[in-house]
Amino acid sequence: MNQLKPFIYLRRSLISLLLITVCFTQLHGQSQTNKRAQWFVDARFGMFIHWGLYSGAEGIWKGEPLRNENNYAEWIFYRNRIDKEEYLDLLDRFDWESIDPEEWVLLAKQAGMKYVTLTAKHHDGFALWDSQVSDYDVAEYTKPKRDIVKELADACQKHGLKLGLYYSHWVDWEHPYGWDHNKEIYSISAEHYDQYWQEKVIPQMRELLSNYGSISMIWFDMWINHSESIITQKQLLQLKSLIRDLQPDCLVNSRLGLSIEEDSDIDYRTLGDNQLGTQKLDYPWQSPGTVAHSWGYHQLDTEWKSTSSLLQALIGNVSLNGNYMLNIGPRANGKVPYEISQRLREMGQWLEVNGESIYNAEAFDLPENQHDWGKITYKKVADGIHRLYLQVFNWPYNSEVPLTGVTTKPQNAFVLSDKLQASLKWRHQDVLTSIELPAAQPDHLIPVIVLEYDRKPEIMEKLVAKTVDGGFSLKVENGFSEEGKGSRFGYERGGTIPPHVLVEVTYQVGWKLFIDEPGNYRVDASYSFQGEKPAGQLKVIGAESALEHSFAPTGLTVGEPNSKWHIPNFSSHNLGVLYFPKAGVYEISMNVEANKKQPLQFQWLWLKKQKN
DSSP states (O other): OSSSSSOOOOOOOOHHHHHHHSOOOSSSSSSOGGGGGGGHHHHEEEEEEOOOHHHHHHHHHHEESSSSSTTTTHHHHHTTTOHHHHHHHGGGOOTTOOOHHHHHHHHHHHHHHEEEEEEEOOOOOOOOOOOOSOOGGGGGSSSSOOOOHHHHHHHHHHHHEEEEEEOOSSBBSSSSTTTTTGGGTTTTOOHHHHHHHHIHHHHHHHHHHHHHOOEEEEEEOOOOOGGGGSSHHHHHHHHHHHHHHHTTTOBHHHHHSSSSTTTTTTOBEEEETTTOOSOSEEEEEEEESSSOSSSOOOOOOOOOOOHHHHHHHHHHHHHHEEEEEEEEEOOOOSOOOOOHHHHHHHHHHHHHHHHTTTOOEEEEESSSOOOEEEEEEEEEEEEEEEEEEEEEESSTTTTTEEEEEESSSSSEETTTTTTOOOOOOOETTTTTEEEESSSSSSSOOOEEEEEESSSSOOSSSEEEEOOSSSSSEEOOOGSSSSEEEEEEOOOOOTTTBBBEEEEEEEEEEEEEEEHHHHHHEEEEEEEEEEOOOOEEEEEEEEETTEEEEEEEEEOEEETTTTEEEEEEEEEEEEEEEEESSSEEEEEEEEEEOOOOOOEEEEEEEEEEOOOO
């Protein structure tokens, strides 16, 4: 994988989006998916395998750890400036009798994965197949000759998984004219780079596409656009044309070096390393992720993610129309570290029960972070049967899940892991569906609640969701209107300064929320104000009444003890009570009057019904 900050192509113009829409076939709700990529959209979950010469080093060379804080063990050849011949000596550490790629495929199957992608050639230039183009390959250095790509391809075919191959086309540390980053200092000519391209990249890709049966995807790893590199668009188009000619159904990812906006024939976008989705996209996309941190096996890497966090990553991506490819880094004996295999098998056990909510599922129409209890996926199961899958990350302490924004009344509700599908109690009120949950959490990882409808559920947009504990958290990002001058800031100083809006003049925000219980609702505001005495005005209007509040000085606080870490103090202030006479949708507005000398840093409003 790459060692630099991922470059993600998120600049989209209206024209390019229209072009993409024209070039894709509409299927399911993920409208910009071509026929080639339909299996990929349905699969949602795959395995990445980083394995090669670097696996023998295990992140250490001659007693010295990898020379980079990111600890990407597969970069040790380059990072630790290893001589090529000495690098090949790592082969002595491999136990070829115990290395069986079928074991990787079986693990993928147990994990509920639908495809496998192997690093056929990583940046070190060493091929894991019997290449006739170069003798820098596994067959040249093993007796009897091994061809890991063939062994993996045979195993995938045997067990019904699709095969993907990673090929490092841009970077190659072995070929004298391949790109390595020292050439930023000691440059090479475009002619020499093209020599590498024509005598290694193109013929090796021809081998992979011709000799190993059906290849479902070629996974490239160029994390910048070609315009920022030595590669030309012409060379990339040559490579893509070769794939289209030899394997018309093979997918090509955006790390080829051509963005989806630049070339609508790119099948899916690849996000950055371990970068999860943040917005719903209507074309295929994927996050490559690790169980620990390094991609290749690193003996010092202990940053293991929990099974729950890995499932949340998968679910979060699917809830935004995304795909998740989770990496394993086998050791030199081919064995997968226990910490990885254990988590993958646990994910597979969860998917065996709850896979209906992942495979062939897609994003629903509500905002991705609307609810505080988890995520939502959607599927049309059959004619007249549509299901919302409420993926409950945080089992509510009060055993009730509120779903805000769906106007359609459900026909049934049940726990997906319940084989009897016993109906749960629920009530539907205009745009709020409340589901009563079992007292005991039915799944120790992530329970899934199914809501069943006779048609695709309709929604009301831009509502603030009711939280699990019955309140409403009003932030700028979940408002439906915004006027005036307000500068948004995200987390700062290691998260000790929360996201907020700096108001120096006049600022207004509007929210919509559904009040299901009439009565008095307490209103609190969180902000920071560094004036020495009360000033300005914050006015909240709702249900034909208003609350007025002068900013109270909040002073400073210590963000980190003993570090001279002094930051603005954000504190909560009670503004009073708003009375809502009946159930229904209400608009709440906030007007702020401040000045540049005494600005307000606004964070949120909080509304919750007072106890009688």
